[in-house]
Amino acid sequence: MNDITLGAVEENFANIIWESEPMTSGELVKKCEEQLKWKKSTTYTVLKKLCERGIFKNENSIVTSVIKKEEFYAIQSERFVEETFDGSLPAFIAAFTKRKALSEKEIAEIQQMIDSSKGD
Amino acid sequence: MNYLLLKLINMSITASYLLIAIMLIRLLFKKMPKFINCILWGIGALRLVLPFSFESKISLVPSSSPIMPSVIEGPTYSIDTGIEAFDLKVNHYLADKYFEGVTLPAKYGEQVSEILAGLWMIGIVILLAYGIISYLKLRRQVKINLPLSKRVYLCDSIPSPFILGFISPKIYIPSYMSESERELVLFHENAHLKRLDHIWKPIGYIILAIHWFNPIVWFSYILFCRDIEAACDQKALKHTDKQNYSLALLRCSASGHINICPLAFGETDVKNRIKGILDYKKPAVWITLTAVILCFITAICFLTNPVSKTFKDIAGINTESGATLVYQGVPHPIESADILEWINEELPKTKISFSPTSLSRSEARDRTFSIILGNTKININESCDSVWVDDGVKPSYSFDIKDSDKLLGQLRWLMSESVNGPTVSYFANTKDPVGAQFWLYTDTNTFRFIYSGFSSVVSCGAYEYNGERLFLYDDTGNNEVYIFKQNGESYIFDEEASSSLPKFKFSENSEPEPPISDGTVFKLCAPY
Numbered sequence: 270m271n272d273i274t275l276g277a278v279e280e281n282f283a284n285i286i287w288e289s290e291p292m293t294s295g296e297l298v299k300k301c302e303e304q305l306k307w308k309k310s311t312t313y314t315v316l317k318k319l320c321e322r323g324i325f326k327n328e329n330s331i332v333t334s335v336i337k338k339e340e341f342y343a344i345q346s347e348r349f350v351e352e353t354f355d356g357s358l359p360a361f362i363a364a365f366t367k368r369k370a371l372s373e374k375e376i377a378e379i380q381q382m383i384d385s386s387k388g389d
Numbered sequence: 390m391n392y393l394l395l396k397l398i399n400m401s402i403t404a405s406y407l408l409i410a411i412m413l414i415r416l417l418f419k420k421m422p423k424f425i426n427c428i429l430w431g432i433g434a435l436r437l438v439l440p441f442s443f444e445s446k447i448s449l450v451p452s453s454s455p456i457m458p459s460v461i462e463g464p465t466y467s468i469d470t471g472i473e474a475f476d477l478k479v480n481h482y483l484a485d486k487y488f489e490g491v492t493l494p495a496k497y498g499e500q501v502s503e504i505l506a507g508l509w510m511i512g513i514v515i516l517l518a519y520g521i522i523s524y525l526k527l528r529r530q531v532k533i534n535l536p537l538s539k540r541v542y543l544c545d546s547i548p549s550p551f552i553l554g555f556i557s558p559k560i561y562i563p564s565y566m567s568e569s570e571r572e573l574v575l576f577h578e579n580a581h582l583k584r585l586d587h588i589w590k591p592i593g594y595i596i597l598a599i600h601w602f603n604p605i606v607w608f609s610y611i612l613f614c615r616d617i618e619a620a621c622d623q624k625a626l627k628h629t630d631k632q633n634y635s636l637a638l639l640r641c642s643a644s645g646h647i648n649i650c651p652l653a654f655g656e657t658d659v660k661n662r663i664k665g666i667l668d669y670k671k672p673a674v675w676i677t678l679t680a681v682i683l684c685f686i687t688a689i690c691f692l693t694n695p696v697s698k699t700f701k702d703i704a705g706i707n708t709e710s711g712a713t714l715v716y717q718g719v720p721h722p723i724e725s726a727d728i729l730e731w732i733n734e735e736l737p738k739t740k741i742s743f744s745p746t747s748l749s750r751s752e753a754r755d756r757t758f759s760i761i762l763g764n765t766k767i768n769i770n771e772s773c774d775s776v777w778v779d780d781g782v783k784p785s786y787s788f789d790i791k792d793s794d795k796l797l798g799q800l801r802w803l804m805s806e807s808v809n810g811p812t813v814s815y816f817a818n819t820k821d822p823v824g825a826q827f828w829l830y831t832d833t834n835t836f837r838f839i840y841s842g843f844s845s846v847v848s849c850g851a852y853e854y855n856g857e858r859l860f861l862y863d864d865t866g867n868n869e870v871y872i873f874k875q876n877g878e879s880y881i882f883d884e885e886a887s888s889s890l891p892k893f894k895f896s897e898n899s900e901p902e903p904p905i906s907d908g909t910v911f912k913l914c915a916p917y
Contacts, residue, residue, distance in 0.1 A: 276545025277564030278535040311532050 273324060273336065273344055281305065282315055286325060287338040294330045394506045396440060397599070399454045402470075404436040405605045406450055407691035412612065414683065422672055423620035424584070425680040430593075430613040432688045437596050437606065442694045452743055453694035454791065467789055469742035471695065476744035484747055509602065516598035520591075527553055531561050541575065549641040550574045558587045563641075570637045576625035584624070586617050619665050626669060635663045700767065701737035703785055704778040708732050710763030715756070716804060728803055732760070736767075739796055741776060745786030752784055758800050773797040815880055815911035820895045821904045827861065827911070836861050838871065841904035843893040858883075873911065882909040 275283055285300050286292070292300075297316065301307040307315075316332065319325050324336050336344070354360040371379070411429045415421075442453065452471030467480045531553060534542040541560045550562045560578045562571055581587060593613055600606040626634065638659060700706060712723040712732055723729060754777055755770035764781040774793035778785040790796055805812060816826045823842035829852055830836065838848040838861055848871070850864035859880055861871040869888035873880035884907035892901035 278533060278543055278545045281535050305534075306536055307533075315533055 273322060273341065275319075275324075275341075279315065279319065282312075283319065283324065283341075284338075286332055286334060291331055291333045294327060294332055297332050394502065394509055395456060396454075397509075398602075399456055400437065400440065401600050401603045401606065402455050403450055403453055403694075404433060404600075405603060407436050407687070408433050408605050408609045410449070410687065410691060411609070414687065415612065415616075418680065418683070420672055420676060421680045422677055423616050423623050425677070425684060426616040427584075427589075427613070427620055428684050429687065430609065430616065431589075432684065432692065433609060434593065434596055436692060437600055439692075442692060444694050444696045446696060447690055448693040448695045449690040450693070450695055453697075467742075467746045469744055469789060471743045473744045476742075477748060480744075480746050481748070512601045513598050516601055517595075520594055520598070524553075527551075534561065535564070537562070550578060552578055552581055552587050555587060555591065558582060566637075566640070569633070570640065573625070573629055573634050573637045574641075576628045576634075577621050580621035580624035581617075584617075584620065586621070590614065590617060615661070618662060622662060622666050623669060626666065631666055631669070635666050638663060638666070695743075697740040697791065698743050698788070699737060699741060700739045700776070703741070703776075703788065704737075704765050704767055704780070706732065706737045706762060706765070706767075708762060713761040714803060715759040715761060720761075721804075723803070731799070731803075732762070735799075736760070739776075740791040742789035742791065745788050746775065747787055749787065750784045752779070754784075754787060769796070769800070773800065814914050816914040817882075817905070817909045817911040819904050819906075819909060820902070821893070825905055825909070825911070826914075838863070840871075840890055841893055843904070844891065863888075876910070878913045880911045882907065882911065884908075 282301065282305070285304065286297065289296070289300065294313070294316070298309050298312045301312040302309075316325065316327055320327055324341070325332060325334050350356060350358060350361045354364070411433055414429065415426055450471075452469055455470040456468055467483060468476060470476055530546055531542065531544050533546070534544045537543050540558070541562065543564045544561050545564050547561055547563050550560065550566075552558050552560055560575070560582075562574055566574065593610055597606055597610045622634070708723075708729045712729060714721050714723055723732070754768065755775065756766075756768035757771040758769040758773070760767040760769075766779040766781075767776065768779060769776050769790070772793060773796045774790050775787050776790050777787040812828055812830055814826060814828045816824055818824050819841075821841045821843065825838075825840045827836055827838040834851055834853075836849060836852040840848065846865060848861070848863045848865060848869070850862045852862065853860045854875075857875060859873040859875065861873075863869040863871070867888075871888065872883045872886040874883055875881075882905050884903075884905070890903040890905060892903055894901045895904075
């Protein structure tokens, strides 16, 4: 699996795209200039880097995401569980609930998620 | 350029005494607040940069110009570090081994110093280029940033925090740091900004680039960088506790590389820094006060130069028993009141080297200029860079004269007044290696004419000027006449009208020919 990570600064940039995509590269440049005070060249440099990493794509000056925001964070969580709990989700949840018990609402939500994922 | 480099080397050597003293002080007084260390380095930097200084009796500097300019001109080579035993040993060795014209080719000193000057320039260029390139590389790296607050930016790709920029410096912090770590880092970096380290450190680097040939300066720069970081640590500890601060420092140091231009948080010898932080206790007021006084004393002892040895120290100078100048063996009594006053007041102040250049007491030494005051004879050589005194009892050692050009000028003035009254001289470049020159003694209407270095006779006699042409009537031999046509401030030799000059062979393969040809221009020059 590709090493898909984002530093804090890149994450900020990614959020700008995720929030407003699809957008033209020109619009992206404008937003980056407003929020991050970046020059046009800087924006294009970072965009190119993230496109090479396979997170976004820039076709005909339209910028869209290849990996959506939720997907991205899911990948991060997977990696975290992989590295810390040897990939065992139950172990992770046990550790999590040891410190903080699940509320009724949360249990119901999780139950629903398990049910819907059984089918896949 | 050669002399510039020589002065720089002398400055570097002189400053090195101070830098070593500072290293010793640092070692002995570890409890001093680190900002005092930085002040001491500042004093060291001053010494490395100021070409002039004051003289004082409490100077601890052995000598202000250890390597004499005569090293470049030749023919002899000598040093004057102020440590007499060392000087004599080295000068003895140099006199034996290195004597221009005898054991070494002519202009040896000049050639060597030109090569050294070239090497020095290359060194500076390399160091400055490295600094500039490092700076530009970092500038490029931090272009992708997230502004956090005024002057503080977050970056993904940097391994540790640092400051970049001189006029409006900005703080760059790696994005992997937590907010609490960031806060600690900012205490340190803001301390840098308040102390203006972002200006001092580059200045220090430039000074290092200039003195790159001196290893003591390199070592001093490294210690200086460490002291800056430690001083900022001490300042930052006012706002936070030691444990958290050290942990943050440890985290940053994981992937540090030396950046000379910017001011990094995690570089330079982390282990010692953490040790310093954990050991730090705010020093008592009296310690700080003593340290400041120590700085002051160090400054005076090492920023000032030692009082120079002068003629006064090797000869009793007064004109009570009259004064005579003997130039090239010919005595000329000195009567002018101005000159006598100069001998009494100014001549004793002429600066000389602290140590003699050799232990010879020979009476056969050069005495081109000999100033005789009663029993005391002050003997100076032709280029005015060496002096020895004969007091009638025991001849003294020879000493190097500092600022020999100045003395030469003064002696020329002395001569123009005392030797044959107002004299005018004209010089021409000819086939002869030393050229040709004639002197007109205007109060006696006589002349001396040296037309060739190969000639064993000097032409002299009476001269006449008819408003357009100059006639030199030689009365040493066969009544020759040499005639020149005036042209502004010059005289042009008229070969046809003049008597014929003797012929000489000027090179291996040429026929004998007269040294001066028709139309040779004799220009007005200084008499001596």
